[in-house]
Amino acid sequence: MSRKGLLIVISGPSGTGKGTICKELLSRNIPNLELSISVTTRKPRTGEIEGLNYFFKDKTDFIKMIENNEFIEYAKVYDNYYGTPKQYVFDRLNEGKDVILEIDTQGAVNVKNAFDEGILIFIMPPSFEELKNRILNRGTETLEDIKKRLRCANKEIRLSSYYDYLIVNDSIRSAADKIENILQAEKYKMKRVNIDYLNFEEE
């Protein structure tokens, strides 16, 4: 059964360790799993290779790509643009590759809006769990401190309803195991199975 690949979006608040989780996943040499390659306007650093680490473009070309709707999502970070190229990713998916995108929470929501089949995984820092325990145990932190921390996280958390899965990053290995698990289970989803061959017309 030939199979279209899955687009796996690994996202969450900054500092959750999502980059490290992606590295761990890729180091496991899971068949057909690969990292997406972004387009950027920033200059290549020593050792970075075009088409391997990034697709490097100048600003004019990047803006042309935006106008032509060639990105699944893009963002401007300080003076540089970063974007996920639609054609490249869709080609890889059609070849049966599972493509990982590591991206911030707003970018992930943009992906979901552009490509509903994308699987959004929200990585939650373990500190949220600790925080919850502190609240539940009426611990040493003042209520004011707790509220302040929660307020900062609130913006990100509000986006969480766009996500399909939530994983607490209590350890890199365990978080990667859980993502592998999700990747497998998603392949058994009825909606992804081609059962056209069973739909014979009655005569």
Next chain:
Amino acid sequence: MSRKGLLIVISGPSGTGKGTICKELLSRNIPNLELSISVTTRKPRTGEIEGLNYFFKDKTDFIKMIENNEFIEYAKVYDNYYGTPKQYVFDRLNEGKDVILEIDTQGAVNVKNAFDEGILIFIMPPSFEELKNRILNRGTETLEDIKKRLRCANKEIRLSSYYDYLIVNDSIRSAADKIENILQAEKYKMKRVNIDYLNFEEE
């Protein structure tokens, strides 16, 4: 984090080996996983224990339970009734148990209609895969033979759109592995995670 259990419905055409797969799953002693117990009007066989194998009821009581809407689903097979008791299953789920239902395809659809959170897994006999290969390879079976076989399966297959997952039972062990996989992944679903504690009101 206290967690409501999952209702896992294992279903598919007769002869797919779904009973054997459930036995294999239960033999693995997966924490908190248990088989649902049905209510039946059939007489207990030697060794069968009330509340362990079945809840045994007489016909009058069973029909009263139907009238009181006390079943998630029920069916009449020859002269006997079999039903899945709502209260019993929901109690187990609320206690955090993951409950397996092994049931025919029409029963599974009734479960989904009554309890949308149920996870429906369609077990496909491996012969369908073989069949597909025969069709694709323009093999020895006549088109008439193939159509006849497909027509028999068509009724069941049409119900497959109600299902969440599809698993081909190529081996009991592998099918059980896949169901374990699904069970794990479903626990990371965002919709099942209680993040109320993060929803602090802004002041």
